[in-house]
Amino acid sequence: MYAYDELDRTLINERVSEFRDQVKRRLSGELTEDEFKILRLQNGVYLQLHAYMFRVAIPYGTLSSKQLRRLAHVARRYDRGYGHFTTRQNIQYNWIKLAELPDALAELAEVGIHAMQTSGNNMRNVTSDQWAGVAPGEVEDPRIWSEILRQHTTLHPEFSFLPRKFKIAITASEHDRAAIKIHDIGLRLHKNADGEVGFEVLVGGGLGRTPFIAKTIKPFVHGRDILSYVEAILRVYNQYGRRDNIYKARIKILVHELGIEKFAKEVDEEWKQMGDSSLTLDRSAIEEVRSRFSYPAYEKLPHMPDELKQAAADPLFERWRKNSVAPHKVQGYSIVTLSLKPVGGPPGDATADQMDAVADLADRYSFGEIRVGHEQNLALPHVAKRDLPQLWKALDRLGLATPNVNLVTDIIACPGLDYCSLANARSIPIAQELTKRFNHDTAELIGRLHINISGCINACGHHHVGHIGILGVEKNGEEFYQITIGGRADENAQMGVLIGPAVRYAEVADVIEDIVEAYLALRDRPEELFVDTVKRLGVEPFKERVYATR
Amino acid sequence: MPLVKNATIVADPFVHVAEGAELPGDGAILISAERFLADPEALSRRAGKTGVIWPNNRPVDDLVPYLDRLAAVALVFPTFRDGRAYSQARLLRERHGYDGELRATGQILRDQFVFMTRAGFDTFEVKKDADAHAFAETMKRYSVFYQPTGDGRLTALHRRMQQRHSESAGQ
Amino acid sequence: MTSPLEQKKIRITGPSMVTANRTWDGAVVYRTAKQGWSTAIADAAIVSTSDDARALLAESAADDVGAVGAYIAPVELRDGGITPGNLREHIRSKGITIDLLPA
Numbered sequence: 001m002y003a004y005d006e007l008d009r010t011l012i013n014e015r016v017s018e019f020r021d022q023v024k025r026r027l028s029g030e031l032t033e034d035e036f037k038i039l040r041l042q043n044g045v046y047l048q049l050h051a052y053m054f055r056v057a058i059p060y061g062t063l064s065s066k067q068l069r070r071l072a073h074v075a076r077r078y079d080r081g082y083g084h085f086t087t088r089q090n091i092q093y094n095w096i097k098l099a100e101l102p103d104a105l106a107e108l109a110e111v112g113i114h115a116m117q118t119s120g121n122n123m124r125n126v127t128s129d130q131w132a133g134v135a136p137g138e139v140e141d142p143r144i145w146s147e148i149l150r151q152h153t154t155l156h157p158e159f160s161f162l163p164r165k166f167k168i169a170i171t172a173s174e175h176d177r178a179a180i181k182i183h184d185i186g187l188r189l190h191k192n193a194d195g196e197v198g199f200e201v202l203v204g205g206g207l208g209r210t211p212f213i214a215k216t217i218k219p220f221v222h223g224r225d226i227l228s229y230v231e232a233i234l235r236v237y238n239q240y241g242r243r244d245n246i247y248k249a250r251i252k253i254l255v256h257e258l259g260i261e262k263f264a265k266e267v268d269e270e271w272k273q274m275g276d277s278s279l280t281l282d283r284s285a286i287e288e289v290r291s292r293f294s295y296p297a298y299e300k301l302p303h304m305p306d307e308l309k310q311a312a313a314d315p316l317f318e319r320w321r322k323n324s325v326a327p328h329k330v331q332g333y334s335i336v337t338l339s340l341k342p343v344g345g346p347p348g349d350a351t352a353d354q355m356d357a358v359a360d361l362a363d364r365y366s367f368g369e370i371r372v373g374h375e376q377n378l379a380l381p382h383v384a385k386r387d388l389p390q391l392w393k394a395l396d397r398l399g400l401a402t403p404n405v406n407l408v409t410d411i412i413a414c415p416g417l418d419y420c421s422l423a424n425a426r427s428i429p430i431a432q433e434l435t436k437r438f439n440h441d442t443a444e445l446i447g448r449l450h451i452n453i454s455g456c457i458n459a460c461g462h463h464h465v466g467h468i469g470i471l472g473v474e475k476n477g478e479e480f481y482q483i484t485i486g487g488r489a490d491e492n493a494q495m496g497v498l499i500g501p502a503v504r505y506a507e508v509a510d511v512i513e514d515i516v517e518a519y520l521a522l523r524d525r526p527e528e529l530f531v532d533t534v535k536r537l538g539v540e541p542f543k544e545r546v547y548a549t550r
Numbered sequence: 551m552p553l554v555k556n557a558t559i560v561a562d563p564f565v566h567v568a569e570g571a572e573l574p575g576d577g578a579i580l581i582s583a584e585r586f587l588a589d590p591e592a593l594s595r596r597a598g599k600t601g602v603i604w605p606n607n608r609p610v611d612d613l614v615p616y617l618d619r620l621a622a623v624a625l626v627f628p629t630f631r632d633g634r635a636y637s638q639a640r641l642l643r644e645r646h647g648y649d650g651e652l653r654a655t656g657q658i659l660r661d662q663f664v665f666m667t668r669a670g671f672d673t674f675e676v677k678k679d680a681d682a683h684a685f686a687e688t689m690k691r692y693s694v695f696y697q698p699t700g701d702g703r704l705t706a707l708h709r710r711m712q713q714r715h716s717e718s719a720g721q
Numbered sequence: 722m723t724s725p726l727e728q729k730k731i732r733i734t735g736p737s738m739v740t741a742n743r744t745w746d747g748a749v750v751y752r753t754a755k756q757g758w759s760t761a762i763a764d765a766a767i768v769s770t771s772d773d774a775r776a777l778l779a780e781s782a783a784d785d786v787g788a789v790g791a792y793i794a795p796v797e798l799r800d801g802g803i804t805p806g807n808l809r810e811h812i813r814s815k816g817i818t819i820d821l822l823p824a
């Protein structure tokens with residue numbers, strides 16, 4: 001965990017007091033909505049269908065148990081007793097009252113939580129791998145660099161009014177769990193031939209109306225230069241990014257219009273002019289940030305404790321363990337994913353009671369630490385293997401042991417038309433229906449399959465990069481859904497391909513079942529993943545199956 | 551529209567000269583970039599002070615040869631959402647060493663004062679009276695900064711490292 | 722904010738109301754015939770011509786402190802009652818269509 005010091009806490013409190021003043025001026029009429037809108041967005045406050053929505057940052061997906069309890073408290077005291085974990089390591093509350101927001105923020109600030117730049121045309125919450133610091137084989141803990149970037153991007157005096165929003169994600173693993181290729185800047189930590197730590201820098205990824213996979217702009221930028229290089233990219237974007245058309249304002253459009261070579265040249269020229277600047281991170285500066293991260297005092301534990309051997313006799317436990325428990329870099333420990341995708345439940349939602357209970361379990365079994373991932377699930381990052389049977393029982397009682405992680409019912413979905421003022425169609429009820437169509441046996445048989453649902457073209461549910469993507473559209477006042485297949489968000493990221501005309505709300509679950517059945521019949525062996533079958537055969541056989549009888 | 555300079559409300563010594571209007575022989579004036587660039591030598595020799603209103607879509611590099619002869623540069627915020635002039639300001643101050651008046655003009659609200667000051671602005675054409683009066687108070691709002699800029703304020707990181715250094719020196 | 726230019730384009734094809742969200746808490750509100758806001762759709766002022774719709778919207782948008790994001794929405798008039806005219810307004814009026822807890 002990163003320990004906030006007096007300076008971090010002071011800044012957060014200063015931000016709360018500034019926002020309190022802004023709310024006061026809005027409610028008294030000193031600020032018009034037109035003026036206030038930008039200011040509230042800079043602090044994570046949207047206006048949705050039913051109420052204001054409030055988005056709180058969980059930087060690089062790491063939370064302490066104390067912080068999670070406070071998130072639960074805010075859900076209970078200021079909202080309707082639940083929150084929604086998003087695809088960018090944030091939590092959203094759906095029913096916040098503007099007049100009470102400053103008090104909610106002040107309570108969050110007491111535990112080092114803020115909502116700075118969780119929306120608006122600025123640098124958003126810096127995200128990372130939810131297994132950062134515990135996954136085997138990492139170059140190093142990417143959260144150190146995430147924190148360096150979090151500080152640098154927070155209330156940046158030059159880049160707080162960019163052409164459009166700007167998202168940065170960092171990974172340090174071969175397998176990318178942070179979806180860096182669909183970010184404005186993606187950073188992959190690796191070592192060069194001399195063993196020095198630095199980054200492959202990717203730029204111009206993003207979904208929405210005009211989706212792009214990020215392109216590599218520099219294969220290696222030394223760690224000490226990463227802030228100046230990012231700053232150079234931002235400066236080029238701030239000056240040349242389009243401001244005449246909101247749909248063409250993201251950096252991906254600038255990169256596309258200039259071409260990556262020309263864009264890279266512009267950035268290089270700017271970077272060269274910046275020279276060795278005050279942004280250069282010397283060894284002691286990096287050490288200063290690194291030293292603020294503390295790690296658990298792990299015990300020396302056996303690889304296969306007796307408790308685990310005994311529990312293996314219980315098929316329900318084994319099913320969950322095989323599905324939700326991942327290897328840890330320290331022997332005798334595991335990373336446990338807590339599925340927020342119960343059968344029939346809204347993806348990514350957690351009640352205040354669940355959050356409190358998870359905080360207690362984190363204290364008992366995970367050194368008080370919780371992680372939040374972009375798949376909208378939680379994780380306990382440091383669980384001793386001997387404790388897995390006990391933890392499973394506790395999670396099962398809470399409805400947080402659904403053994404569907406990475407399976408067909410582990411659906412990513414945006415809030416959709418039930419909450420969102422931009423949505424054209426509902427997302428959550430589609431997800432709920434789908435979780436009822438595939439029981440756990442079938443889901444296991446199918447294997448890894450990601451379904452992503454967005455209620456509009458803005459793509460908050462990342463439908464383009466779902467193995468199966470579902471996009472809600474509106475036709476003559478009715479909800480329709482376009483289906484894509486073959487997308488993926490990992491290190492081999494690519495966009496899914498449309499299979500044909502949009503289908504009605506009531507048909508979506510049937511169509512998905514047809515696609516899955518087609519896959520089961522077409523795969524050449526049980527290990528061939530859905531997405532690989534699509535790659536091998538293209539969309540035609542799936543298209544045929546879906547539309548032949550419709 | 552009140553003008554704030556060096557944290558206090560002052561009378562504006564500069565006259566904004568409208569496009570096509572005749573230039574006064576003396577007195578301080580602010581003129582458009584086109585007008586200035588049409589004959590920069592003559593304008594620089596005027597009896598009165600001359601400043602230029604520089605649009606936010608034109609590289610400040612074009613202005614660099616004249617910086618030492620300009621009494622003011624005004625950078626434009628057509629709306630407060632449009633942040634291009636922050637980059638221009640930092641480039642003028644930090645890269646090109648401009649040390650004259652750097653003025654923010656356009657839709658200027660109190661909520662931008664800290665950002666603007668950090669980027670190098672020292673003069674503000676403020677939209678609302680109440681915001682102009684709140685300038686000094688607003689500037690006290692923040693005491694911690696994460697990014698180094700030309701304003702010289704110490705960053706949180708530097709303060710931590712200094713503290714660490716003094717702690718280890720005292721042992 | 723709806724600019725005067727956009728307001729000129731407004732054409733309604735059936736009975737309509739003006740709805741917005743209340744500024745202090747975000748609640749869904751409807752413009753009443755008494756130039757105020759109500760959380761009850763039954764209190765909504767109903768307009769049936771484009772001119773009246775423009776006028777009601779202009780008056781509503783002028784109350785920037787009371788409510789935010791005013792716009793015209795279709796309604797259906799049945800048995801003397803007012804029913805939302807599309808799914809979005811139905812959801813705004815009746816709430817989310819999902820059960821929060823799994824069945």
